[in-house]
Amino acid sequence: MTNSLGVGIIGCGNISTAYLQLASIFKGYDIVAVADINMDNANARAAEFGVRAETVDGLLAADDVDLIINLTIPAAHVDVSRAILQAGKHVYSEKPFVLTLAEAQELGAIAKANNLRIGSAPDTFMGGSHQLARNLIDAGAIGKVTSGAAVVMSSGMEDWHPNPDFFFQKGGGPILDLGPYYICNLVQLLGPVQKVTSFTGMASDTRTIQNGPRDGETVPVETPTTIHSVLSFENGAIITLLASWDVWASNHPIMELYGSEGTMNLPDPNFFGGELTVTDRKGPPVEKSWDHPFNVPNFEETQANYRGAGLADMALAISEGRPHRCNDDFATHVVEVMTAILEAGDTGLVMTMTTTCNRPDVLGPDAARSLMA
Secondary structure, rough: OOOEEHHHOOOHHHHHHHHHHHHHHHHEEEEEEEEEEOHHHHHHHHHHHHHEEEEEOHHHHHHOOOOEEEEEEEEEEHHHHHOOOOOOEEEEEEOOOOOOOHHHHHHHHHHHHHOOEEEEEEOHHHHHHHHHHHHHHHHOOOEEEEEEEEEEEEOOOOOOOOOHHHHHHOOOOHHHHHHHHHHHHHHHOOOEEEEEEEEEEEOEEEEOOOOOOOOEEEEEEOOOOOOOOOOOEEOOHHHHHEEEEEEEEEOOOOOOEEEEOEEEOOOOOOOOOOOEEEOOOOOOOOEOOOOOHOOOOOOOOOEOOOOOOOOHHHHHHHOOOOOOOOOOHHHHHHHHHHHHHHHHHHOOOEEOOOOOOOOOOOHHHHHHHOEEE
């Protein structure tokens, strides 16, 4: 195997554009081919980015492909990732990794038996602001983190997405769709979760599409759209996570952590960059920054978008024989946390986690630059 892995993509929807556009800024891998169950989609994406179009079976059998990115819909993640592993190739999946703990553990067993790697988005926690937060927490900037809150709220997906059905089906909802960003960041900052509980509900059992060719059509809601949960971490921190698609406006901070010596206000973990402030016992809030490449705006002038950083870290880790940050233990633990939140909402129980993980290694400025071409 060469130092640069040959990479293929299965799933040529909108998200594939970001991976293909940003691949050139990273080293460790080259995207050589794309596939989709609809060959028209594969051919169009291949022509747009100068790569090869393949059938799904053709990509699985391709000799020049070492790793495949799974960009299919969440309900198909486990089947597609299983096929990739059974074809003898590493897999990197979009979020959520899979939809159940059993699925995650099955894929992990297949990978281990065949000496293959699994990686999963999101990799936004590797962004400059979130890694600065990690650095400051590890240095004791706010003392021992004792509690905090994370909030992801909006009115839902039907306002802008032309086909929002899957967001409201089993396997969708704000926890499984957006929760990975928030929970991954909390776990990389604080370590693994020990227990969770929650209350869940929904504002309506239907949603009305408000754009595109299906404007005015209603779709059923089959999963909770408002979730209030509490996460108890192994290190003793207690975090409240509020996730809802039933909110028209909110002034809640996106993420705050409260420590024995101060408070940290963090940017949206859905993105790589943003403003980070620390308030000590005497105040006022002080903005913190550092020279991190994944905090530099490179999208629409104001946004830092480095999707593919986790893939680059994984590709280089395979070549270098070291652990990668977006690894399957980490992703599996996050899947268990998310699904336990939903189960607790159904049962009213406090759920104790059966998995754990190590915090991913810090990705400081120099380490981040080492991933870049």
